[in-house]
Every structure is written in structure tokens, then in C-alpha cells.
Amino acid sequence: GQNIDQPTEMTATEGAIVQINCTYQTSGFNGLFWYQQHAGEAPTFLSYNVLDGLEEKGRFSSFLSRSKGYSYLLLKELQMKDSASYLCAVGDSNYQLIWGAGTKLIIKP
Amino acid sequence: IAGITQAPTSQILAAGRRMTLRCTQDMRHNAMYWYRQDLGLGLRLIHYSNTAGTTGKGEVPDGYSVSRANTDDFPLTLASAVPSQTSVYFCASSDSPGQGTDTQYFGPGTRLTVL
Numbered sequence: 127g128q129n130i131d132q133p134t135e136m137t138a139t140e141g142a143i144v145q146i147n148c149t150y151q152t153s154g155f156n157g158l159f160w161y162q163q164h165a166g167e168a169p170t171f172l173s174y175n176v177l178d179g180l181e182e183k184g185r186f187s188s189f190l191s192r193s194k195g196y197s198y199l200l201l202k203e204l205q206m207k208d209s210a211s212y213l214c215a216v217g218d219s220n221y222q223l224i225w226g227a228g229t230k231l232i233i234k235p
Numbered sequence: 236i237a238g239i240t241q242a243p244t245s246q247i248l249a250a251g252r253r254m255t256l257r258c259t260q261d262m263r264h265n266a267m268y269w270y271r272q273d274l275g276l277g278l279r280l281i282h283y284s285n286t287a288g289t290t291g292k293g294e295v296p297d298g299y300s301v302s303r304a305n306t307d308d309f310p311l312t313l314a315s316a317v318p319s320q321t322s323v324y325f326c327a328s329s330d331s332p333g334q335g336t337d338t339q340y341f342g343p344g345t346r347l348t349v350l
């Protein structure tokens with residue numbers, strides 16, 4: 127079957143760095159997405175990886191290793207507004223997104 | 236530009252009633268999707284449409300139907316609501332399905348409670 131695994135919850139301190147991991151097993155691979163979802167709101171797009179390596183976008187970076195079925199989202203210089211859930215999603219062989227349950231990130235001052 | 240709008244924002248519904256959740260996008264995207272989001276579970280695809288006039292079943296289609304008469308609108312109908320359909324429903328759209336996996340953009344969601 128298809129499976130996306132992420133930690134349920136993580137806690138970090140304002141100003142620090144946090145890495146949120148995602149492992150996947152899917153029928154085919156057509157890209158990996160990270161979305162941010164604040165409580166009570168819609169998911170919003172953060173990053174997309176289709177080739178191995180690191181994609182950097184401001185304070186956020188995303189890494190992909192297709193051979194390991196592994197990705198991480200790195201958040202630097204954490205701010206209180208980064209408190210949210212982070213969703214990992216993989217495009218399968220039909221170009222449909224398979225979603226992880228999300229990682230709730232709690233930022234403490 | 237509004238992006239994607241959904242209506243209603245929230246609804247409490249008696250079991251057995253029929254309900255249509257509305258979704259409209261103004262980005263001229265080809266593909267549209269309906270997901271449900273339940274606590275502890277990832278977003279699960281209910282139905283999708285790759286282009287106007289076509290629809291397909293997702294992971295959890297039972298009890299739901301959709302139509303895609305034009306590019307902008309993609310309503311989701313619950314023919315006879317059951318309590319297990321209590322969830323948050325998100326509509327999403329993307330530009331070019333089937334040519335790589337395109338970024339999906341989400342509406343604000345409809346919170347549905349079936350009693």
C-alpha cells in the first residue's frame with residue numbers, strides 16, 4: 127500500500143532550527159510537496175522537490191532522497207508564526223497526491 | 236482575485252439529509268479536487284476532475300458525488316448524510332494534471348457536522 131510517515135508533533139524554541147522528516151512508500155513518484163497549515167485554515171504550498179537534493183527558499187529548505195524514500199523540511203530562525211502543522215505529500219503514478227497526517231510544530235518563546 | 240471559495244463555511248446537518256458543498260475557482264485551473272480532513276489522518280481524496288466534463292473517484296468516494304459542468308465550479312453532494320461524514324472538507328485546484336504533479340491550491344474549507 128501507499129504510506130507517508132511523519133512525526134505527529136514536535137516542539138522547538140523561537141530562533142532555533144527544526145527539521146521535520148517525512149518517509150514515503152508510494153506506487154510511483156512524481157514529486158514531493160510540503161504544505162503549511164495553520165489551525166482552522168487551509169493548507170498553503172511551501173515547497174516542491176522532484177530531484178534529489180536541497181531546495182532553499184528563505185528560512186525554509188526542503189531536501190529529497192528518492193533512493194531512500196525520504197525528505198525533510200528545515201525551518202531556520204523560528205518565529206512564533208511558524209507554529210502550524212506541516213504536511214508532506216507525494217505525487218503517485220497517477221499524479222494524485224498522497225498525504226501524510228501532518229506534523230504539528232509548537233514554537234515556545 | 237479570490238482564488239478558491241467554498242460555501243458554506245460550516246454546517247450542522249441531520250443524518251439522512253441531502254447536502255451540496257459548493258466550490259468555485261477563478262484561476263481557470265483545469266483540475267479540481269475534493270478532500271476530507273479528519274483528526275490524525277492525512278487529507279483523503281474523495282473525487283477529482285482533470286478537466287471540465289470529466290470526474291474521477293478518489294480514495295474515499297462512497298456516499299459522495301460530484302459534477303463538473305464548467306471550469307470554475309465543482310460541487311460535492313452528500314445524497315444522504317451519515318455521522319461518519321462529519322469532517323472538514325477542502326476543495327483544491329491545480330493547473331495541469333497529468334503533466335507532472337502540479338501544485339494544488341486550497342479553498343478555506345467547509346466544516347460539516349452530521350448528527
